[in-house]
Amino acid sequence: YYNADYRDIPYALDQIFDDMSKAKEPCMLLITDLNLTLEQSDMVAQRIQNMSKGSATPTGGKKSGKAPAKASLLSPEMAAMLKGALTASSDEPEAEPIKPLLQLLDHHATGEDSAKKYDWYYLDTERCATRLAFESIAPYLDDDKRALYASRAEFVDVGDRWLKDDPRFNRAIYLIGLIMEDDQLAPPLVELKREYRFHMIESFFQLMEQGATLEELERGVYDYRKGFLRERIASDFCENPENTLKEKFHRLAADAVLPEDVPMLRIDSYRTGIFFNWPHDVFRGVVMVLMEQRGQMDIAIRVGGNGRMSLRANENVDVGIISGMYFEGGGHPGAAGGVLRDNRLKDVDQAMRAISQAVTEKKGLVQACQMQPPEPVEKA
Structure with missing residues (x-):
């Protein structure tokens, strides 16, 4: 997984393509919740083209801002690769290397120019990026996971698209705000920050799915955060009631920062x-x-x-x-x-x-x- 704020897009893409060039297996790049400028889209297409060893990258294909729902939002090639990756057996022979595959799922209307130019740029303004990402892989999940993540994706959609009349609205925007604003860790600790956000999201959903009220969810935030710290910093420091939660996160960040960071x-x-x-x-x-x-x-x-x-x-x-x-x-x-x-x-x-x-x-x-x-x- 890679995350990038808008100002960091060029650096994140450079890192992604560098990692893809070193990979010893077929690669697929799925970009969500990011409307690339036309210039950035051209750059991405060119980089994929250069990595394809002469194979053409699909272009063209006009799309509307209100694309209909379908069984899979992924291109047939990417869907086949994803299905193979999820069902592959360790006994199967290694597949022959193929060209990198690219798919972008966007819900920002400002991505229309790129969506008109490139087939891999899928634009749908009536579903948030979380729903688009879920629905792109839903056909390849088992029934239990599909039902669980469908419910969670719809919940995020309520807050992301500001559906105020939905009874889940207050909870949804609270979760989104919690993840966006909760910056407890140092910027270089990308992997640790991602683990932390996933931990917070999962903890929130688990408590909510047990029937907790919004007030109970809000009170639970301290426990979510402290739960992440356990086993990551010294227990005597973590459990000391005279140390604030911020101090504990600062200790975790200081322990995790490498000299090169x-x-x-x-x-x-x-x-x-x-x-x-x-x-x-x-x-x-x-x-x-x-x-x-x-x-x-x-x-x-x-x-x-x-x-x-x-x-x-x-x-x-x-x-x-x-x-x-x-x-x-x-x-x-x-x-x-x-x-x-x-x-x-x-x-x-x-x-x-x-x-x-x-x-x-x-x-x-x-x-x-x-x-x-x-x-x-x-x-x-």
Whole structure:
């Protein structure tokens, strides 16, 4: 699974195609709930064409914004591949490699231009993406799973399409809001964030399907979250009633973050971690563990896409002075603010270059470095 906000679409697609190029088995790419621009659709079609070794990628085929329901929303080729994958036996011989297959299921009316141009772009404005995705694989599920996920897909459809007259509406929009707004984990932890969201969704549905009221579902959120933490962080820390739930998630994120997840610069001999577009709460909590408790860096800088910076430091560093010298800011020795000249940063690499440029322009020293391993003894 891959997830992407609109600004991250090009990077997510690059990662997907890179993974597909390395795969040792037939690939199919199913994109849902994403209306690609015509330019992005052309790029996707070209990338698939390039991977097909000369085989033509289907194009054309005008579609209306109100496509009728049918047994399977997938193309016949993708449906056959999916059916084979779900029913294949380990004793069967490995299939011959075939060209990658592509299908996009969209419910945004703004995808009409791409839907008119490409057969693989299926547009239906009368069902939400969750229903489209479910109905595309429903024929290949057993009866029990089909019934369960049909009910859940229809439930999400009520909230996603804002069907206010449906009695499930309040619950549906509560679940959607819970998943969209609940950002407890660090951005680099993509797989862990996905596991967390699936856990929250499944916990919500299980309790609701037992007859819980919306108030009971809302009260249950704490238990859903804590249930995810169990067995993922030390039990004594997890079960300590004096530690807040946020602290526990910050500990989980700090434990899961790899050295390569936090790019580092050495600024005037100080090991500095760069945190691009991290939520403020997560940044502060994770930095407290990585920097203050484990000594893995001297300075931590959170920088947003607008170039605004938040600096934190250990006791032996004064980031108020450093920010004043290089980043047109200032503040306290342990916490300061600043700003970069470039206020349209697209990714962490661009942020790193902007920070390096700001330091070198003021005759400072800057070079890439690595995050230190944790200190052997954690500070109290």
